[in-house]
Amino acid sequence: MAWNSLSQAQSTKLGLFDKHADIGICSIPGNTTFDELSSQYTITGSGANMWGERDALHFAWTIAKGDLSLASDVSWVGKGTDPHRKACLIIRGSLEPDAPYADVAVHGDGLTSIQYREQKGGVTKEIQASIKSPRRVRIERSGDYVTMSWAQADEVLHYSGGMFRIALAEQCFVGLGVCSHNDTVSETAVFSNVVLEQGLPKSISPNTQLTSTLERMPIRSTDRKVVHHQVGHFEAPNWTPDGKSFIFNQRGKLYRLPVAGGEPELIPTGFATRINNDHGISADGTTLAISDQTKTGKSMIYTLPIQGGEPVEITPLAPSYWHGWSPDGKTLVYCAERNQNYDVYSIPVKGGKEMRLTTTVGLDDGPEYSPDGKYIYFNSVRSGAMKIWRMNADGSDPTQLTSDQYQDWFAHPSPDGRWLAFVSYESLVAPSDHPANKDVMIRILPTSGGEPRILAKLFGGQGTMNVPSWSPDSSEIAFVSYRLMKAP
Numbered sequence: 001m002a003w004n005s006l007s008q009a010q011s012t013k014l015g016l017f018d019k020h021a022d023i024g025i026c027s028i029p030g031n032t033t034f035d036e037l038s039s040q041y042t043i044t045g046s047g048a049n050m051w052g053e054r055d056a057l058h059f060a061w062t063i064a065k066g067d068l069s070l071a072s073d074v075s076w077v078g079k080g081t082d083p084h085r086k087a088c089l090i091i092r093g094s095l096e097p098d099a100p101y102a103d104v105a106v107h108g109d110g111l112t113s114i115q116y117r118e119q120k121g122g123v124t125k126e127i128q129a130s131i132k133s134p135r136r137v138r139i140e141r142s143g144d145y146v147t148m149s150w151a152q153a154d155e156v157l158h159y160s161g162g163m164f165r166i167a168l169a170e171q172c173f174v175g176l177g178v179c180s181h182n183d184t185v186s187e188t189a190v191f192s193n194v195v196l197e198q199g200l201p202k203s204i205s206p207n208t209q210l211t212s213t214l215e216r217m218p219i220r221s222t223d224r225k226v227v228h229h230q231v232g233h234f235e236a237p238n239w240t241p242d243g244k245s246f247i248f249n250q251r252g253k254l255y256r257l258p259v260a261g262g263e264p265e266l267i268p269t270g271f272a273t274r275i276n277n278d279h280g281i282s283a284d285g286t287t288l289a290i291s292d293q294t295k296t297g298k299s300m301i302y303t304l305p306i307q308g309g310e311p312v313e314i315t316p317l318a319p320s321y322w323h324g325w326s327p328d329g330k331t332l333v334y335c336a337e338r339n340q341n342y343d344v345y346s347i348p349v350k351g352g353k354e355m356r357l358t359t360t361v362g363l364d365d366g367p368e369y370s371p372d373g374k375y376i377y378f379n380s381v382r383s384g385a386m387k388i389w390r391m392n393a394d395g396s397d398p399t400q401l402t403s404d405q406y407q408d409w410f411a412h413p414s415p416d417g418r419w420l421a422f423v424s425y426e427s428l429v430a431p432s433d434h435p436a437n438k439d440v441m442i443r444i445l446p447t448s449g450g451e452p453r454i455l456a457k458l459f460g461g462q463g464t465m466n467v468p469s470w471s472p473d474s475s476e477i478a479f480v481s482y483r484l485m486k487a488p
Helices: none
Strands: 019-023 031-035 040-045 057-065 068-077 086-092 101-107 111-117 124-132 136-142 145-151 171-179 187-198 208-218 224-231 235-239 245-250 253-258 265-267 287-292 300-305 320-325 331-338 341-348 364-369 375-380 387-392 407-413 419-425 438-446 453-460 476-486
Touching (some): 040 057, 040 171, 068 171, 086 136, 101 136, 111 145, 171 187, 235 476, 287 320, 300 320, 331 364, 375 407
Antiparallel strands (some): 019 057, 031 040, 040 187, 086 101, 101 111, 111 124, 136 145, 208 476, 235 245, 253 265, 287 300, 320 331, 364 375, 375 387, 419 438
């Protein structure tokens, strides 16, 4: 008979925690014990999963409010039955199995991720860390953001990258849990050196440091995976047409990074050492277009071989910011300021006379060709708010595509032509501004029509997804999220 013991929750004080019970349907009753001498918690739980629309686990908890963090060393007892058994540090909105929650889950096979359910009864999503089997993990809630940190061996805790925004209740159930991922068996994990802190100091302070995280995300599941993370600032990943690498800019230079992660490799760009976040790759994968301000102090567009080389000037007029490449490789489109107005222009890739494609007063930016070359997508403030638009490749027949309360920037059509991915700011952000370090969303819109869908809520903006960043098979996008942290 299935077991759900919330009505029989054990209220004996166990170290930091007040009660423990099975959440959801657990065929084998779970248990929590606390060894005062070693300060270790041993938790045994069954349950089919912590995923989807509802959870099944054994949970030991206390009630906490506001900003907090929970950290613990985690180890499994025995080899286990299912590689996806989960030992978790958890923040839940309620004890109901379909409650909104966030956790840090260490799986039996070493996979480590943040899992979260934004709404009661909603689906569960995750952000996978770039490492496996950490010795110690921490979950932290600061405002509406939840983050994960990890440590191996005797290391200090490292921020994992990939924080997300979720509106959990002010008062939550915080604690430790185990799910066997197979309801016919129970699994046991040991949690030691457990530390619960409440009322954390705010991250932004005079000694704040910025961290950057390159992530990839399938548009179907929206489960995010950290590819590269470091203290410092980098921006705007391109996904190479062969599917093997990302290219991003950092401190005025370009770097190549394997899609699976690893160490970034500097791409030689000759004299160009002030490259900004407007760069991209030709459809055949042979040539880079960059926007660089080394020569004049204002951005100009150049091309160079994708493996690196000396840049060739394309736009003698400045400022010019590259954004799109025609499918046949013959034309570039870009945003440029001429006569104190920013418009969309095109120019032959071999250089020549530029053609003005938009003429309205105000900012027109972020132009990209559709994969068939018939249209150019761009963002424009001409309606009074920043929205996504589409026009014919010659600039005729502009049509507004988004119309809700957000400020929308940089529409990137998928290689198969079915989707537009773009960045959305809250309505309070000025229409002509796309600042860094803001609450933003990555959204997706069918090119055939319909309403935008949210893929991710994160801290970012400028640098998150300025340039084409789709995987060649149109199944994933890449982007950069940011975090402001207190410097050590």
